[in-house]
Amino acid sequence: MIxxxxxxxxxxxxxxxxxxxxxxxxxxxxxxxxxxxxGAVRRLAQTDHLLVQGRPMPPxxxxxxxxxxxxxxxxxxxxxxGGPSRGxxxxxxxxxxxxxxxxxxxxxxxxxxxxxxHGPASAATVLPSMIVTARTYAGEETEAYTAIxxxxxxxxxxxxxxxxxxxxxxRPPQEKSATPRPEPAAPRAPATPPGSGSGERPxxxxxxxxxxxxxxxxxxxxxxxAAWWGRLTEEVEVSEAAAIALQDEIRQSAERxxxxxxLPDDGAPADPDAAGATREQPEGGLRLAREPEESxxxxxxxxxxxxxxISEEVAVASAPQGExxxxxxxxxxxxxxxxxxxxxxxxxxxTVTRSPESxxxxxxxxxxxxxxxxxxxxxxxxxxSEEEEGPRLAxxxxxxxxxxx
Amino acid sequence: VSxxxxxxxxxxxxxxxCSSPFDQAGATDxxxxxxxxxxxxxxxxxxxxxxxxxxxxALCYRLLGRAEDAEDAVQxxxxxxxxxxxxxxxxxxPRTWLYxxxxxxxxxxxxxxxxxxxxxxxxxGAPDGAGAVVERLAVRAxxxxxxxxHRAVLVLRLWEELSYGEIAAVLGISLSAVKMRLxxxxxxxxxxxxxxx
Numbered sequence: 001m002i003x004x005x006x007x008x009x010x011x012x013x014x015x016x017x018x019x020x021x022x023x024x025x026x027x028x029x030x031x032x033x034x035x036x037x038x039g040a041v042r043r044l045a046q047t048d049h050l051l052v053q054g055r056p057m058p059p060x061x062x063x064x065x066x067x068x069x070x071x072x073x074x075x076x077x078x079x080x081x082g083g084p085s086r087g088x089x090x091x092x093x094x095x096x097x098x099x100x101x102x103x104x105x106x107x108x109x110x111x112x113x114x115x116x117x118h119g120p121a122s123a124a125t126v127l128p129s130m131i132v133t134a135r136t137y138a139g140e141e142t143e144a145y146t147a148i149x150x151x152x153x154x155x156x157x158x159x160x161x162x163x164x165x166x167x168x169x170x171r172p173p174q175e176k177s178a179t180p181r182p183e184p185a186a187p188r189a190p191a192t193p194p195g196s197g198s199g200e201r202p203x204x205x206x207x208x209x210x211x212x213x214x215x216x217x218x219x220x221x222x223x224x225x226a227a228w229w230g231r232l233t234e235e236v237e238v239s240e241a242a243a244i245a246l247q248d249e250i251r252q253s254a255e256r257x258x259x260x261x262x263l264p265d266d267g268a269p270a271d272p273d274a275a276g277a278t279r280e281q282p283e284g285g286l287r288l289a290r291e292p293e294e295s296x297x298x299x300x301x302x303x304x305x306x307x308x309x310i311s312e313e314v315a316v317a318s319a320p321q322g323e324x325x326x327x328x329x330x331x332x333x334x335x336x337x338x339x340x341x342x343x344x345x346x347x348x349x350x351t352v353t354r355s356p357e358s359x360x361x362x363x364x365x366x367x368x369x370x371x372x373x374x375x376x377x378x379x380x381x382x383x384x385s386e387e388e389e390g391p392r393l394a395x396x397x398x399x400x401x402x403x404x405x
Numbered sequence: 406v407s408x409x410x411x412x413x414x415x416x417x418x419x420x421x422x423c424s425s426p427f428d429q430a431g432a433t434d435x436x437x438x439x440x441x442x443x444x445x446x447x448x449x450x451x452x453x454x455x456x457x458x459x460x461x462x463a464l465c466y467r468l469l470g471r472a473e474d475a476e477d478a479v480q481x482x483x484x485x486x487x488x489x490x491x492x493x494x495x496x497x498x499p500r501t502w503l504y505x506x507x508x509x510x511x512x513x514x515x516x517x518x519x520x521x522x523x524x525x526x527x528x529x530g531a532p533d534g535a536g537a538v539v540e541r542l543a544v545r546a547x548x549x550x551x552x553x554x555h556r557a558v559l560v561l562r563l564w565e566e567l568s569y570g571e572i573a574a575v576l577g578i579s580l581s582a583v584k585m586r587l588x589x590x591x592x593x594x595x596x597x598x599x600x601x602x
Contacts, residue, residue: 009584012591016562018569047595051563054544058466058475061459069480070454076480077487079450 011037015044439499443490453490454483457500461507467564468511468557470549478514482507497574504565504575508557515553547597555590562587 013019014027031037061069435456441449461482466475485506493502548556561567561575573583 008588012584012588013569016569016587043595044591047591048563050540050544050598051548051559051594054541054548055564056467056470056545058463059472061462061476065476066455066458069458069476070451070483073454073480073483073487074447074450076484079445079447079487 007037008040011040012044015041015048435499439495443493445491450487450490453486453499457503458483460500461503464504464507464560464565465511467560468508469514470545474514474518475511478507478510481510485510501571501574504561504567504571505577508561508575512553512557515556544598547594547600550597551590551593554586555593558583558586559590559594 010019010023010027011031014024014031019027031041438449438452442453458479462475462479465478465482466472469475469478482503486503489506493499497505548559551559557576558572561572567575569580569583569587572587573580576583576586578586
């Protein structure tokens, strides 16, 4: 037997499926008999498995950025009608630099992080963005994180957020954290360290659970429309006692007058683009004006610590001053987020993407919305956990305008 | 069906104005708009861009590991493509042709950029718990320590799922060179991964 370079190349072609059928079957017979070749094939397969597992899914390029790249490419290639063929004159660069400096200063004044300059400002870039951590409640073993991103925001690259209080592990340093990290609101049960345990752990059958996340300035489960919330809980049928209790709590809050505004009777969402609107609060809005409960239906509620470690990324709204800020600013200040994980169908008006991976405890939802100016913006939530099994469905509702998602 | 395809198709299905390479109508008349793009028709160039930009962006992101660099590479790729389209004879598929340009751009960036950064962004596709995430990061770190050529051939084969022939066309090398490079790249990767583990 010749186990040299040529044989290795053949084995590689074999594992890659690049051998003709006849050669493949002949080699398969050989591999079945030869432990050296079988070992080589196994090693190749292991390497490929590792690599395939590490395959990154690129973030979705927002339509606004994609368009800006197109415009620039056309201009630089000299294909843009009326555009410069090769570069800009010095004066134009100077003006651009001045505008960038001014915009950066304005952004700093507003206390927001300035986005990178990516071409002409689009109306889509005024929508708020946020990254929010999330955890399960009443989950003794489950940790989850949720990354919310509004793709039309430049300069808000979502960063991986691992569950923070893994047993015995120090938290990674937050280099850019501008403010001290708040202490956790409640002690959490330690999660299983990654990679621990040699065998398969038995999994318990668990009922569907809520996963609730909060954005700063928001109240737990406050939504724009209680009717929408009601539909959600009914249609999604996450029929735990907690769901009922939560609805009751909202109702009781309304009765006690804790809600800042009652929802309209029909619960129908107003047109988000109607009449421009510098809304302080969304019309027909509903917001819990008090602190959330510590428990629901007797189960302790594990609140997410608002913006732990990611204070520099909170609620970015990069709207140029005076330009269509009305839709964005109130949302950025009072954005509310709810992530629910369930196996039930999504309610109308919510676009949900089921995870392509059927792995445990994974769900991703993406919500797309036309911004009324020809663009599309989207928000994505990813929920993972180590414990719960099966493909899941995450319903995402972000911001004061979320009923239109 | 990839996540992006699902997302785009949902957007299209709901009547949103979202250009997509997965638009069925767009796929059928590709030859027509490709010919118009060669003539420099702005609408066709735009169609050409929207048709291939997601794939090119994904490739650049996987080669470069950073969204910002990937965007730069996409822009540079389409600048070159728009200029070269009149000379594109169609000997290879447009995607392969674009991949070749994009890979060259990305390799140029990779060679100029040392050391290679590890992925700094969220892992949007994180399908399971933190253990898998850590392992995935280790894989990417090992990949980032490879030479740009070895990294490229692995990305094209295992992440972009190109055939040997397509890889040869994209990298401009022979089939036997693809096999040899792929073999060495796998070995190098394995070594780096085990060293880092």
